[in-house]
Amino acid sequence: MSTTVPKKITLRTADNHEFEVDEAVAMELGTVKTFFDENPDATDEPIPLPNVSSKCLSTIIEYCKFHLSLRARGNDSSSAEEEGKVYDEELIKTHDNESLVELILAVNYLNIKDMLDTLNQGVADRIKNKSVEYVRRFFGIENDYTPEEEAEIRAQYEWAFEGVDPDDD
Amino acid sequence: MKTEEAEVIDELSDFISDLPDECLACVFQSLTPADRKRCSLVCRRWLRIEGQSRHRLSLNAQSDLHPLIPSIFSRFDAVTKLALKCDRRSVGIGDEALASISERCRNLTRLKLRACRDLTDAGMLAFAKNCRGLKKLSCGSCTFGAKGMNAVLDNCPALEELSVKRLRGIIDGAAAEPIGPGLAAASLKTICLKELYNGECFGPLIIGARNLRSLKLFRCSGDWDKLFPLIMDQVTSIIEIHMERIQVSDVGLEAISNSLNLEILHLVKTPVCTNAGLGAVAEKCKLLRKLHIDGWKANRIGDHGLIAVAKSCSNLQELVLIGVNPTKLSLEMLASNCQNLERLALCGSDTVGDAEICCIALKCIALKKLCIKSCPISDHGMEALASGCPNLVKVKVKKCRGVTPEGADWLR
Numbered sequence: 001m002s003t004t005v006p007k008k009i010t011l012r013t014a015d016n017h018e019f020e021v022d023e024a025v026a027m028e029l030g031t032v033k034t035f036f037d038e039n040p041d042a043t044d045e046p047i048p049l050p051n052v053s054s055k056c057l058s059t060i061i062e063y064c065k066f067h068l069s070l071r072a073r074g075n076d077s078s079s080a081e082e083e084g085k086v087y088d089e090e091l092i093k094t095h096d097n098e099s100l101v102e103l104i105l106a107v108n109y110l111n112i113k114d115m116l117d118t119l120n121q122g123v124a125d126r127i128k129n130k131s132v133e134y135v136r137r138f139f140g141i142e143n144d145y146t147p148e149e150e151a152e153i154r155a156q157y158e159w160a161f162e163g164v165d166p167d168d169d
Numbered sequence: 170m171k172t173e174e175a176e177v178i179d180e181l182s183d184f185i186s187d188l189p190d191e192c193l194a195c196v197f198q199s200l201t202p203a204d205r206k207r208c209s210l211v212c213r214r215w216l217r218i219e220g221q222s223r224h225r226l227s228l229n230a231q232s233d234l235h236p237l238i239p240s241i242f243s244r245f246d247a248v249t250k251l252a253l254k255c256d257r258r259s260v261g262i263g264d265e266a267l268a269s270i271s272e273r274c275r276n277l278t279r280l281k282l283r284a285c286r287d288l289t290d291a292g293m294l295a296f297a298k299n300c301r302g303l304k305k306l307s308c309g310s311c312t313f314g315a316k317g318m319n320a321v322l323d324n325c326p327a328l329e330e331l332s333v334k335r336l337r338g339i340i341d342g343a344a345a346e347p348i349g350p351g352l353a354a355a356s357l358k359t360i361c362l363k364e365l366y367n368g369e370c371f372g373p374l375i376i377g378a379r380n381l382r383s384l385k386l387f388r389c390s391g392d393w394d395k396l397f398p399l400i401m402d403q404v405t406s407i408i409e410i411h412m413e414r415i416q417v418s419d420v421g422l423e424a425i426s427n428s429l430n431l432e433i434l435h436l437v438k439t440p441v442c443t444n445a446g447l448g449a450v451a452e453k454c455k456l457l458r459k460l461h462i463d464g465w466k467a468n469r470i471g472d473h474g475l476i477a478v479a480k481s482c483s484n485l486q487e488l489v490l491i492g493v494n495p496t497k498l499s500l501e502m503l504a505s506n507c508q509n510l511e512r513l514a515l516c517g518s519d520t521v522g523d524a525e526i527c528c529i530a531l532k533c534i535a536l537k538k539l540c541i542k543s544c545p546i547s548d549h550g551m552e553a554l555a556s557g558c559p560n561l562v563k564v565k566v567k568k569c570r571g572v573t574p575e576g577a578d579w580l581r
Contacts, residue, residue, distance in 0.1 A: 108192055141211055160228050
């Protein structure tokens, strides 16, 4: 029997907090799932997550629990979909840029695709329709172009770009 | 955005640089081209990642583009969908430019050409040899000819979708050079031809496209009555046929009736088609789900043909009749036999009056959307609709002089 995975799994964060979660929740984390797939005989020792803070992990666990419960409701899809959307929007709203990026790094490491897509979309929404200067300031990115280079890229084949057609997908 | 907010953020460190490349690429995927352009100006790293993650590029294909090709395509080195569009007044890119692009975009899956009138057969050949993975080609107002088209068909065995509008190069000479079948015929799923002289020179391609699912012909000259029997003899997979203003009669429809999988038929402004032709299709194509007929007021298709549809096409979901004059006779049968009819449009029908609407209201149980335009109906018909059709969610009534604003209120 290879199903020796315990019903509860303990995760240990970078700042040494331990989280005990249901197996189903832990399996939402791609990295954890891969670990168990590759080590079917793993003991119930806590799994170290050296790249994830306890603050991020508790957000992630909440997210996974919530979306698991939505999926469990199955066919009543339209209202579940709506609730999921509201939850995701709220998740983005309650994170400033810095904590959003920190969360993305954790989710990327843990390999949770849906959550990563949601968070990336959140970043995209924050830089939509903003000027270059604004985007730089917003994310505190240093401009490493010389003024000449920047002017060149700005002017470079400016005319060559066409708007993308809506029928192109 | 408030300025205080931006100032506070000013103090923060460069934390987004922590985002791995693939996350940043994913962020860019959901931005518009204009946003992406701005993002590439943020810093060198963003320029690099934006370029590498751009799969779709649309360029103005003027001849001035040629010297920029190396630089554009080394910045955007992962393009798989490319559109090249020229306007009428400019000189477009030539063969060398297209060849140079194709050398740099060997993974291209889609190409769209618009008004690139300086491309010739030679350019298309060079392109086709480099981009053998092409899945979709759409060209409009280009001037290359049969040889260029054949070069694509011979070199791109994965081609699934071909759309050609106003290809000027194929009009030369009385005996137009045939196009196809080539290696691509077997993989083609959709062929759409618009406004072509000698459209029938695509005959060999269509006949060879044995896995074709959708065939659309708009204003293409040619004797389609002669071609359809040959096509239908070989191609049995078609589920969708659109014909608009092409030379086709009942002979063509007879042939089409052998497409037993046909689900969608648009018969628009083909004035010589009659009830007999429609009847033949209806009788054999029992899977028909969507039927659009624009009779162009020729009155050759009417109750008779529609009764045949009602008798054997019980899957019908969508029926659009323009310039056709059905009466209660056929509408009643359609309503009672086609229990899945969800969308119905009747436009410019002199015979559709209150009696016809009452019959629809009473019997079209599944109807969700109804559109009536330029028909001699009155408030009485509106009243009937208001109390019938339990599943109706949308009704459009336009240019019906007999309906007053008060009458329309019945529906609210």
